[in-house]
Amino acid sequence: MFYRLNGLSVRMPALRERTDMPELVASVLQSLVRGRSKRLDADAMALVMSHHWPGNVRELHQVLRAAIALSGGSEIVRREHFDDCWVATAIGTPALEAPRALGQSTVMADVQNELIHRTLAQLSGNRSQAARALGISRATLYRKLARHNRG
Known part of the structure:
Protein backbone atom coordinates (compact mmCIF):
# COMPACT_ATOMS: atom_id res chain seq x y z
CA MET A 1 0.00 0.00 0.00
CA PHE A 2 1.34 3.46 -0.92
CA TYR A 3 0.43 6.78 0.61
CA ARG A 4 1.21 10.19 -0.76
CA LEU A 5 2.33 12.62 1.88
CA ASN A 6 2.14 16.33 1.31
CA GLY A 7 3.94 17.69 4.30
CA LEU A 8 5.07 20.98 2.83
CA SER A 9 4.10 23.11 -0.13
CA VAL A 10 6.33 25.99 -1.10
CA ARG A 11 5.22 28.72 -3.46
CA LYS A 38 32.41 41.88 -10.68
CA ARG A 39 29.52 44.25 -10.23
CA LEU A 40 26.77 45.79 -12.32
CA ASP A 41 26.97 49.51 -12.97
CA ALA A 42 23.90 51.63 -12.13
CA ASP A 43 22.53 51.57 -15.68
CA ALA A 44 22.88 47.78 -15.96
CA MET A 45 21.20 47.29 -12.56
CA ALA A 46 18.35 49.60 -13.60
CA LEU A 47 17.96 47.56 -16.78
CA VAL A 48 17.81 44.29 -14.83
CA MET A 49 15.31 45.80 -12.38
CA SER A 50 13.07 47.13 -15.17
CA HIS A 51 12.75 43.77 -16.94
CA HIS A 52 9.37 42.03 -16.58
CA TRP A 53 11.06 38.66 -15.84
CA PRO A 54 8.58 36.20 -17.31
CA GLY A 55 10.99 33.39 -16.40
CA ASN A 56 12.48 32.26 -13.16
CA VAL A 57 15.88 32.36 -11.45
CA ARG A 58 17.37 30.25 -14.25
CA GLU A 59 16.58 33.06 -16.69
CA LEU A 60 18.37 35.52 -14.40
CA HIS A 61 21.37 33.15 -14.22
CA GLN A 62 21.58 32.87 -18.00
CA VAL A 63 21.24 36.62 -18.59
CA LEU A 64 23.94 37.42 -16.03
CA ARG A 65 26.22 34.58 -17.17
CA ALA A 66 26.20 35.89 -20.75
CA ALA A 67 26.79 39.48 -19.61
CA ILE A 68 29.69 38.39 -17.40
CA ALA A 69 31.24 36.47 -20.29
CA LEU A 70 30.92 39.48 -22.58
CA SER A 71 32.37 41.82 -19.96
CA GLY A 72 35.68 39.95 -20.21
CA GLY A 73 38.27 41.16 -17.72
CA SER A 74 36.33 44.27 -16.74
CA GLU A 75 35.23 44.45 -13.11
CA ILE A 76 32.08 46.31 -14.14
CA VAL A 77 29.27 44.74 -16.16
CA ARG A 78 27.66 47.44 -18.27
CA ARG A 79 24.50 47.66 -20.36
CA GLU A 80 26.43 46.94 -23.56
CA HIS A 81 27.48 43.55 -22.17
CA PHE A 82 23.88 42.33 -22.20
CA ASP A 83 22.40 40.59 -25.23
CA ASP A 84 20.74 43.12 -27.58
CA CYS A 85 17.53 41.09 -27.92
CA TRP A 86 17.22 40.78 -24.15
CA VAL A 87 17.84 44.52 -23.71
CA ALA A 88 15.12 45.28 -26.27
CA THR A 89 12.72 43.08 -24.31
CA ALA A 90 13.75 44.58 -20.98
CA ILE A 91 13.10 48.14 -22.13
CA GLY A 92 9.87 47.19 -23.88
CA THR A 93 11.03 47.52 -27.48
CA PRO A 94 9.88 44.59 -29.56
CA ALA A 95 12.89 42.59 -30.68
CA LEU A 96 13.33 41.85 -34.36
CA GLU A 97 11.72 38.58 -35.30
CA ALA A 98 13.82 35.94 -36.97
CA PRO A 99 12.81 35.17 -40.53
CA ARG A 100 10.18 32.45 -40.59
CA ALA A 101 12.30 30.31 -42.92
CA LEU A 102 14.91 29.92 -40.18
CA GLY A 103 14.08 27.41 -37.51
CA GLN A 104 14.31 28.40 -33.84
CA SER A 105 17.24 26.05 -33.33
CA THR A 106 19.16 27.72 -36.17
CA VAL A 107 18.64 31.17 -34.69
CA MET A 108 19.65 29.98 -31.22
CA ALA A 109 22.74 28.25 -32.63
CA ASP A 110 23.74 31.49 -34.37
CA VAL A 111 23.29 33.50 -31.17
CA GLN A 112 25.24 30.91 -29.21
CA ASN A 113 28.01 30.87 -31.81
CA GLU A 114 28.20 34.68 -31.73
CA LEU A 115 28.52 34.62 -27.93
CA ILE A 116 31.28 31.99 -28.10
CA HIS A 117 33.25 33.92 -30.72
CA ARG A 118 32.87 37.27 -28.91
CA THR A 119 34.04 35.65 -25.69
CA LEU A 120 37.02 34.03 -27.44
CA ALA A 121 37.93 37.38 -29.02
CA GLN A 122 37.80 39.16 -25.66
CA LEU A 123 39.99 36.48 -24.09
CA SER A 124 42.56 36.48 -26.93
CA GLY A 125 41.47 33.05 -28.15
CA ASN A 126 42.10 31.31 -24.82
CA ARG A 127 39.61 28.46 -25.02
CA SER A 128 40.00 27.33 -21.40
CA GLN A 129 39.19 30.81 -20.10
CA ALA A 130 36.33 31.18 -22.60
CA ALA A 131 34.79 27.89 -21.50
CA ARG A 132 35.07 28.97 -17.87
CA ALA A 133 33.55 32.39 -18.63
CA LEU A 134 30.67 30.79 -20.52
CA GLY A 135 30.03 28.25 -17.77
CA ILE A 136 30.61 25.24 -20.02
CA SER A 137 33.29 22.58 -20.18
CA ARG A 138 36.18 22.82 -22.63
CA ALA A 139 34.89 19.69 -24.35
CA THR A 140 31.50 21.33 -24.89
CA LEU A 141 33.19 24.45 -26.24
CA TYR A 142 35.27 22.39 -28.69
CA ARG A 143 32.17 20.43 -29.76
CA LYS A 144 30.19 23.61 -30.40
CA LEU A 145 33.07 25.13 -32.37
CA ALA A 146 33.45 21.97 -34.45
CA ARG A 147 29.70 21.77 -35.10
CA HIS A 148 29.65 25.38 -36.29
CA ASN A 149 32.66 24.85 -38.57
CA ARG A 150 31.00 21.82 -40.18
CA GLY A 151 27.65 23.54 -40.74
Whole structure:
Protein backbone atom coordinates (compact mmCIF):
# COMPACT_ATOMS: atom_id res chain seq x y z
CA MET A 1 0.00 0.00 0.00
CA PHE A 2 1.34 3.46 -0.92
CA TYR A 3 0.43 6.78 0.61
CA ARG A 4 1.21 10.19 -0.76
CA LEU A 5 2.33 12.62 1.88
CA ASN A 6 2.14 16.33 1.31
CA GLY A 7 3.94 17.69 4.30
CA LEU A 8 5.07 20.98 2.83
CA SER A 9 4.10 23.11 -0.13
CA VAL A 10 6.33 25.99 -1.10
CA ARG A 11 5.22 28.72 -3.46
CA MET A 12 8.11 30.53 -5.07
CA PRO A 13 7.16 33.99 -6.29
CA ALA A 14 7.97 34.89 -9.88
CA LEU A 15 11.01 37.13 -10.20
CA ARG A 16 8.78 40.07 -11.11
CA GLU A 17 6.98 39.68 -7.76
CA ARG A 18 10.11 39.57 -5.62
CA THR A 19 10.90 42.49 -3.36
CA ASP A 20 14.53 41.47 -2.86
CA MET A 21 15.68 41.67 -6.49
CA PRO A 22 18.83 43.78 -5.87
CA GLU A 23 20.01 41.29 -3.26
CA LEU A 24 19.10 38.34 -5.49
CA VAL A 25 20.97 39.84 -8.46
CA ALA A 26 24.04 40.45 -6.26
CA SER A 27 23.86 36.89 -4.91
CA VAL A 28 23.53 35.32 -8.37
CA LEU A 29 26.33 37.53 -9.70
CA GLN A 30 28.67 36.48 -6.89
CA SER A 31 27.85 32.80 -7.39
CA LEU A 32 28.68 33.10 -11.08
CA VAL A 33 32.00 34.95 -10.72
CA ARG A 34 33.34 32.57 -8.04
CA GLY A 35 35.30 35.06 -5.96
CA ARG A 36 36.36 37.39 -8.77
CA SER A 37 35.40 41.03 -8.45
CA LYS A 38 32.41 41.88 -10.68
CA ARG A 39 29.52 44.25 -10.23
CA LEU A 40 26.77 45.79 -12.32
CA ASP A 41 26.97 49.51 -12.97
CA ALA A 42 23.90 51.63 -12.13
CA ASP A 43 22.53 51.57 -15.68
CA ALA A 44 22.88 47.78 -15.96
CA MET A 45 21.20 47.29 -12.56
CA ALA A 46 18.35 49.60 -13.60
CA LEU A 47 17.96 47.56 -16.78
CA VAL A 48 17.81 44.29 -14.83
CA MET A 49 15.31 45.80 -12.38
CA SER A 50 13.07 47.13 -15.17
CA HIS A 51 12.75 43.77 -16.94
CA HIS A 52 9.37 42.03 -16.58
CA TRP A 53 11.06 38.66 -15.84
CA PRO A 54 8.58 36.20 -17.31
CA GLY A 55 10.99 33.39 -16.40
CA ASN A 56 12.48 32.26 -13.16
CA VAL A 57 15.88 32.36 -11.45
CA ARG A 58 17.37 30.25 -14.25
CA GLU A 59 16.58 33.06 -16.69
CA LEU A 60 18.37 35.52 -14.40
CA HIS A 61 21.37 33.15 -14.22
CA GLN A 62 21.58 32.87 -18.00
CA VAL A 63 21.24 36.62 -18.59
CA LEU A 64 23.94 37.42 -16.03
CA ARG A 65 26.22 34.58 -17.17
CA ALA A 66 26.20 35.89 -20.75
CA ALA A 67 26.79 39.48 -19.61
CA ILE A 68 29.69 38.39 -17.40
CA ALA A 69 31.24 36.47 -20.29
CA LEU A 70 30.92 39.48 -22.58
CA SER A 71 32.37 41.82 -19.96
CA GLY A 72 35.68 39.95 -20.21
CA GLY A 73 38.27 41.16 -17.72
CA SER A 74 36.33 44.27 -16.74
CA GLU A 75 35.23 44.45 -13.11
CA ILE A 76 32.08 46.31 -14.14
CA VAL A 77 29.27 44.74 -16.16
CA ARG A 78 27.66 47.44 -18.27
CA ARG A 79 24.50 47.66 -20.36
CA GLU A 80 26.43 46.94 -23.56
CA HIS A 81 27.48 43.55 -22.17
CA PHE A 82 23.88 42.33 -22.20
CA ASP A 83 22.40 40.59 -25.23
CA ASP A 84 20.74 43.12 -27.58
CA CYS A 85 17.53 41.09 -27.92
CA TRP A 86 17.22 40.78 -24.15
CA VAL A 87 17.84 44.52 -23.71
CA ALA A 88 15.12 45.28 -26.27
CA THR A 89 12.72 43.08 -24.31
CA ALA A 90 13.75 44.58 -20.98
CA ILE A 91 13.10 48.14 -22.13
CA GLY A 92 9.87 47.19 -23.88
CA THR A 93 11.03 47.52 -27.48
CA PRO A 94 9.88 44.59 -29.56
CA ALA A 95 12.89 42.59 -30.68
CA LEU A 96 13.33 41.85 -34.36
CA GLU A 97 11.72 38.58 -35.30
CA ALA A 98 13.82 35.94 -36.97
CA PRO A 99 12.81 35.17 -40.53
CA ARG A 100 10.18 32.45 -40.59
CA ALA A 101 12.30 30.31 -42.92
CA LEU A 102 14.91 29.92 -40.18
CA GLY A 103 14.08 27.41 -37.51
CA GLN A 104 14.31 28.40 -33.84
CA SER A 105 17.24 26.05 -33.33
CA THR A 106 19.16 27.72 -36.17
CA VAL A 107 18.64 31.17 -34.69
CA MET A 108 19.65 29.98 -31.22
CA ALA A 109 22.74 28.25 -32.63
CA ASP A 110 23.74 31.49 -34.37
CA VAL A 111 23.29 33.50 -31.17
CA GLN A 112 25.24 30.91 -29.21
CA ASN A 113 28.01 30.87 -31.81
CA GLU A 114 28.20 34.68 -31.73
CA LEU A 115 28.52 34.62 -27.93
CA ILE A 116 31.28 31.99 -28.10
CA HIS A 117 33.25 33.92 -30.72
CA ARG A 118 32.87 37.27 -28.91
CA THR A 119 34.04 35.65 -25.69
CA LEU A 120 37.02 34.03 -27.44
CA ALA A 121 37.93 37.38 -29.02
CA GLN A 122 37.80 39.16 -25.66
CA LEU A 123 39.99 36.48 -24.09
CA SER A 124 42.56 36.48 -26.93
CA GLY A 125 41.47 33.05 -28.15
CA ASN A 126 42.10 31.31 -24.82
CA ARG A 127 39.61 28.46 -25.02
CA SER A 128 40.00 27.33 -21.40
CA GLN A 129 39.19 30.81 -20.10
CA ALA A 130 36.33 31.18 -22.60
CA ALA A 131 34.79 27.89 -21.50
CA ARG A 132 35.07 28.97 -17.87
CA ALA A 133 33.55 32.39 -18.63
CA LEU A 134 30.67 30.79 -20.52
CA GLY A 135 30.03 28.25 -17.77
CA ILE A 136 30.61 25.24 -20.02
CA SER A 137 33.29 22.58 -20.18
CA ARG A 138 36.18 22.82 -22.63
CA ALA A 139 34.89 19.69 -24.35
CA THR A 140 31.50 21.33 -24.89
CA LEU A 141 33.19 24.45 -26.24
CA TYR A 142 35.27 22.39 -28.69
CA ARG A 143 32.17 20.43 -29.76
CA LYS A 144 30.19 23.61 -30.40
CA LEU A 145 33.07 25.13 -32.37
CA ALA A 146 33.45 21.97 -34.45
CA ARG A 147 29.70 21.77 -35.10
CA HIS A 148 29.65 25.38 -36.29
CA ASN A 149 32.66 24.85 -38.57
CA ARG A 150 31.00 21.82 -40.18
CA GLY A 151 27.65 23.54 -40.74
